[in-house]
Amino acid sequence: MTTTATGDATMEEAVLCRSPSHIKELFAILICTCGLSNSLQLWDKYKSALSEDILHRFERMYQVNNDLCFNEALRHIEDKIITISGKKLYDFGMPTPERRGELSTDLIKELSYDIALLDAQVSETEPRLLPEQKNIYNKILQRVELDKGGLFFLDAPGGTFLLNLLLEKIRKDRKVALAVASSGIAATLLSGGRTAHSVF
Incomplete structure (x- = not known):
């Protein structure tokens, strides 16, 4: 041959x-x-x-x-x-x-989320926000939509719930949302979360 x-x-x-x-x-x-x-x-x-x-x-x-x-x-x-x-x-x-x-x-990973699933999760989760969470949620989303940076510090029960909803909402709109935490355990609590040293 x-x-x-x-x-x-x-x-x-x-x-x-x-x-x-x-x-x-x-x-x-x-x-x-x-x-x-x-x-x-x-x-x-x-x-x-x-x-x-x-x-x-x-x-x-x-x-x-x-x-x-x-x-x-x-x-x-x-x-x-x-x-x-x-x-x-x-x-x-x-x-x-x-x-x-x-x-x-x-980038491919960040743009590969299932949009229909994210949409369903956002629709199910948004109504469960407490008034204060809803206020923060809207402020952060407004900054994202206007392409303005900002630093928000969330430290309260329900902070992870709010962060995951923000991640889902931003990704649903085909934008990139990096979920970064200081430790591996904290990263596991975030949707698509990773440690800072593995991202940067």
């Missing part, structure tokens, strides 16, 4: 039983180590399988764009190739991925 046929057979088998991230890694290894003469043809044949995980992420954000998905898959593959061989995709006759305006994993 020729190297070309072996590469194709290997990819064909991997597509049946491996995750897209494993397939991307395998493809990078094949390109770097097997001297494939048909890397571009293999890419064209398997690019949907190589970018399937990225497509699913983008679908959750309602931003389905195959070219963007394929470009991101190429970026992942090129990153592996650089790690393995210090070379880039163009060294192997492959297209060069565009690297301007890369979406960070954190």
Whole structure:
């Protein structure tokens, strides 16, 4: 069997039983180590399988764009190739991925919340706010809507309840709301919460 046929057979088998991230890694290894003469043809044949995980992420954000998905898959593959061989995709006759305006994993995560679920949670929770909580809630949301910063200190029973509602409301409107706490235990109380040192 020729190297070309072996590469194709290997990819064909991997597509049946491996995750897209494993397939991307395998493809990078094949390109770097097997001297494939048909890397571009293999890419064209398997690019949907190589970018399937990225497509699913983008679908959750309602931003389905195959070219963007394929470009991101190429970026992942090129990153592996650089790690393995210090070379880039163009060294192997492959297209060069565009690297301007890369979406960070954190941003993708922040824009991937289930809007319908958040809407239901906000609709259910808003009426349960106490008058003082409602006042603070409205003030903070007004600052968010006006794109004005602000520092609010909430220290009272029900503070976590209010913070989680704010996070849900802001995310429901497809805005980014980072829930950051000083400790891991505190972070677990917040929707999508993380510790400060893991975020910044």
